Amino acid sequence: MQDVADAASISRQTLYNHVPNKDELLRLVAQFYFSDNLSRCAVALESTDTLEEGWQIFLDHFVIEVWRTINAIPEAEDFERSANAVIAKEIQAATDQKIKMVIDFLAVRGAATLSESRRMEISRFFYASSSGVKVSARDEAELLEMVSTLKSALIALSE
16 A cells, blocks of 8 residues: 555555555456446447457457556466455456447447347357456467457357
8 A cells, every 4th residue: 555655646544545445446446447448448449340340349458458457467367366356346347348348239230130149149258268368378479369369250250
């Protein structure tokens, strides 16, 4: 908390007046990060016309950017394990929003023959697969290879 207070040029007590503990600070940071990520993705989707472009936007925001953000944190593996318990509610809320965003995108820009249940299946496949890619990529080159393969699969599933 002292490091955060120092970075914000405030006293530790002032920080504690606004945020009662480290877990709450982490929750607030997670809420901000997820909200910002979702908003920027939504804005980028507004200017896309094709499934391929849309899938690339989803992959850029929800896989590549998140992977880079987590891996930029010192001791990222330890942080991710410990943070997941603290921000589980925020992760679930962001996941639900991502799934809905994909479903809505497919309803507007997907093939007309995709049923609502099929859009849901594809969206859940995207979420599960993208989570697996983020966890299993050992480096950025491998991440980008897996993202490319996932994008091809998503395009095929949604045409």
